[in-house]
Amino acid sequence: MTETFTIEKSLDIAHIRDQFPILKRTVKGKPLIYFDNAATSQKPKQVIDALVDYYSNYNANIHRGIHSLAEEATAAYEATRDEVQRFIGAASREEIIFTRGTTESINLVAFTWGRQNVKEGDEIIISEMEHHSNIVPWQILCLDKKAVLKVIPVNEKGELKMDAYEKLLGPRTKLVSLVHVSNALGTVNPVRDVIDLAHRHGAHVMIDGAQSSVHLDIDVQAMDCDFFAFSSHKVYGPTGVGVLYGKKQLLTDMSVFQGGGEMIKEVSFAGTSYNDLPYKYEAGTPNIADTIAFGTALEFIKHVGKDRIRDHENQLLEYATQRLKQIPGLRIIGEAKEKISVISFVVEGVHPQDLGILLDNRGIAVRTGHHCAQPLMDSFNIPGTTRASFAMYNTKEEIDELIIGLEKAVKLLS
Amino acid sequence: MEGKQTIQETEQEIIEEFALFDSWDDKYEYIIDMGKKLPVLAEEFKTDSNRVRGCQSTVWLATDFKDGRIYFKADSDAVIVKGLISMLIRVLSGHTPDEIIHAPLNFMGAIGMTTHLAQTRSNGLLSMVKQMKHYALAYKVKNENINQ
Numbered sequence: 078m079t080e081t082f083t084i085e086k087s088l089d090i091a092h093i094r095d096q097f098p099i100l101k102r103t104v105k106g107k108p109l110i111y112f113d114n115a116a117t118s119q120k121p122k123q124v125i126d127a128l129v130d131y132y133s134n135y136n137a138n139i140h141r142g143i144h145s146l147a148e149e150a151t152a153a154y155e156a157t158r159d160e161v162q163r164f165i166g167a168a169s170r171e172e173i174i175f176t177r178g179t180t181e182s183i184n185l186v187a188f189t190w191g192r193q194n195v196k197e198g199d200e201i202i203i204s205e206m207e208h209h210s211n212i213v214p215w216q217i218l219c220l221d222k223k224a225v226l227k228v229i230p231v232n233e234k235g236e237l238k239m240d241a242y243e244k245l246l247g248p249r250t251k252l253v254s255l256v257h258v259s260n261a262l263g264t265v266n267p268v269r270d271v272i273d274l275a276h277r278h279g280a281h282v283m284i285d286g287a288q289s290s291v292h293l294d295i296d297v298q299a300m301d302c303d304f305f306a307f308s309s310h311k312v313y314g315p316t317g318v319g320v321l322y323g324k325k326q327l328l329t330d331m332s333v334f335q336g337g338g339e340m341i342k343e344v345s346f347a348g349t350s351y352n353d354l355p356y357k358y359e360a361g362t363p364n365i366a367d368t369i370a371f372g373t374a375l376e377f378i379k380h381v382g383k384d385r386i387r388d389h390e391n392q393l394l395e396y397a398t399q400r401l402k403q404i405p406g407l408r409i410i411g412e413a414k415e416k417i418s419v420i421s422f423v424v425e426g427v428h429p430q431d432l433g434i435l436l437d438n439r440g441i442a443v444r445t446g447h448h449c450a451q452p453l454m455d456s457f458n459i460p461g462t463t464r465a466s467f468a469m470y471n472t473k474e475e476i477d478e479l480i481i482g483l484e485k486a487v488k489l490l491s
Numbered sequence: 492m493e494g495k496q497t498i499q500e501t502e503q504e505i506i507e508e509f510a511l512f513d514s515w516d517d518k519y520e521y522i523i524d525m526g527k528k529l530p531v532l533a534e535e536f537k538t539d540s541n542r543v544r545g546c547q548s549t550v551w552l553a554t555d556f557k558d559g560r561i562y563f564k565a566d567s568d569a570v571i572v573k574g575l576i577s578m579l580i581r582v583l584s585g586h587t588p589d590e591i592i593h594a595p596l597n598f599m600g601a602i603g604m605t606t607h608l609a610q611t612r613s614n615g616l617l618s619m620v621k622q623m624k625h626y627a628l629a630y631k632v633k634n635e636n637i638n639q
Contacts, residue, residue: 105515428569430547431523435571438515446547460568461547489523490570 088389093381094470096121107440110475115260115288115419115466116444117310121377124314127370138362140339154365157372158355161320164375165286165305166296171325171354175363178319179287180210182306183254185321185358186283187214189331190304191252197223200249202280204229204237204266205456206259209449211285215254225249231456235262235411243274250280257289261448261464262411263394263419265293272301281327287311291378291468292387292417297322313468314374315367321358328354335360386469390418393467397476404483406491410462418467421448424483427490429463435486436463441479498590501582502598509602518602519571526574532566543618548572550619554626560585561630563623575604575616583623588634591627596620 094100097119102109111119131153137146139154158173167173176182191214195201201215205228219226227250229242246253253275258265272282283304286295290307297305304327308319323331333340333351337360342350351357378386397420401407406425424432433445446461447454454461465479496504512518536553543550548569555562563584567573582598583591599605 428548430569431571433547435519438519489520 088381088385088469090389090470090472096123097470098122098125100470104440104442105438110439110441110471110478112465112467112471112475112479113442113444114468114471115311115464117316118291118313118468119470120315121313121374123377124370124374127373128315128366131366131369136366139365140356150365150369153369153372154363157368157375160372160375164295164379165290165307165320165322166298167322168298169325172322172328174321174323174328174355174358175368176306176319176321176358177317177364178308178310179285179306180319182304182319182321183211183283183285184214185334186304186306186323187218189334189358190281190327191215191218192222193330193332195219195222195224195251198249199224199251200227200245200247201225202227202229202242202245202250202253202255202275204242204255205231206235206237206262206264206266206450206453207254207256208260208285208287209451210287211254211256212452224251228452229255231453234413235259235264236413237264237266237271239267239270242271246274246278246280248278250275250278252281252283254283254285256285256287258286258292258417258419259411259450259453260288260419261421261450261453261462262413263416263421263466264411264413265289265415265417267415268300268302276301288417288419292390294383303327309367309371309374312371312374313377314371318364318367318371325354328358333360334358337361339363381469389469390467390471393471393473393476394418394420396473397465397467397479400476400480401483404480404487406487407483410457410459419464420466421462421464423459423462424487427487429461431490432463432483432486435489436479436482439478439482441475441482443479495585498582498586498594502596502601505578505582505598506601515603522574522578522604523570524574525577526567526570526572529566529573529577529580530564532564536564537566543622550576550616552619552622552626554630556630559587559634561588561591561627563626565619572616575599576619579620579623588627588631592624592631594624 099119100109135146135149137150139147139151158170161173162170176185195218201219201224203211203215215226227245230238232238255266255271257268268284275282281303284302286305286307291312303324305322310316340352340357340360342352401422408423410421410423429445433443436443444464448464509518532551537551541551541553543552548567550565550567552565563580565576565580567576583594
């Protein structure tokens, strides 16, 4: 980490944009406008440099080596764990498990804690607005254990129906697994209330923070969730690394996930003893380079200032919402009171895929389709939406370009 | 069907049409126009067995086999895909199974539309091309069995 980040008091967008090399490229002859941040964010130069620096200067396998390179690599890798601990307010570094991403984190809990604790007839509660990653692992578990998967419905604004949730909770509820922020709608769920209610019924709670961690201040202790998962690549870090947070006692009691190197204490053919937390869940050589650069990304966010980023993104959301509403036939899907900078919409008589293609033709990257949330799309009775999601480097001028592109596309298509 | 042009000739014709456009906007405008002009597929053909599923758009593909030649008709819920389909139908429809099986279909690349045939899950067009060739193969096998 040789570079220092110097950012003005208020967010200096030109300066921030300078640090994201990809924003200088063109697409179809037009400057790239990247509005697909909820799928993955772009990477600042510091993150890219951290990857190059690792492979150029201290690439080594970690934890077991006695030589200098291994020591340096281990220190950098473990520094990310400390950075993550601070980023989400965990009580200890042992509670931070590195995974491949949010999906693997959820699967880890389903395959370890779930297998151990969920019995026939037990109930798991998810919501209608879950990403497929927070549906399928629980379906697999329920099928395996003859357990029951229950679903909290969503109202027409895209908010959880809390009264229906309360009715779903019961003596057989073992786990509530809920998305913190909806990737398709931008809805911020009232996780504190959800967790309190679940705990009163003796159920544990897993929070899918894939979308929330980049926008909201996360404090897992204040939230009191039992598990929390998020991915590096949505917080300006590299792909291929993510986090599972779990309360220490739960992680201690849970069985192991995958077996192999790193996760063992001693191995003999008569039996194997497992390593301590957090290594117990990190079998095999981990994704060292990406984990180190993930730490750089978190440091980058800290220096820019999460509150300043959020202010800026909220301004963009408000501006985009107001401009989009003026387009005839356009309907915003997801108008929750609490939202982050994700805006999903449909246009009467126009297929989202056609919009996506024509916007790409103007250098504008949006996401179209069901956003891996098919049950949610079904509940709104639509096959999919067009989604624009904003990050720290986006501008109002880019939103103006989106509006121009949309108006032209709609005219052409209808 | 004497005088009918070959698949390669139709492909060349399309490539020349697209050479007239300076901008991507114009190309897409033309494709959208073709999509809108594609004859509507009767509801009776929009069955599950005629459905070629993509992640985002849906395509229906129906065939007729007459005098050793295959005739395609199709529809989609997305208009750009429909325009691309209309070109595929123009190129392939009315040809023999053998001609269709061996059709190079280079024109998609030549007019800059390869992205729509890429291995993404975004649309059903690639599945549609495969499906057209599968039909040709099936008719060829069926025909050979009858003639034996």
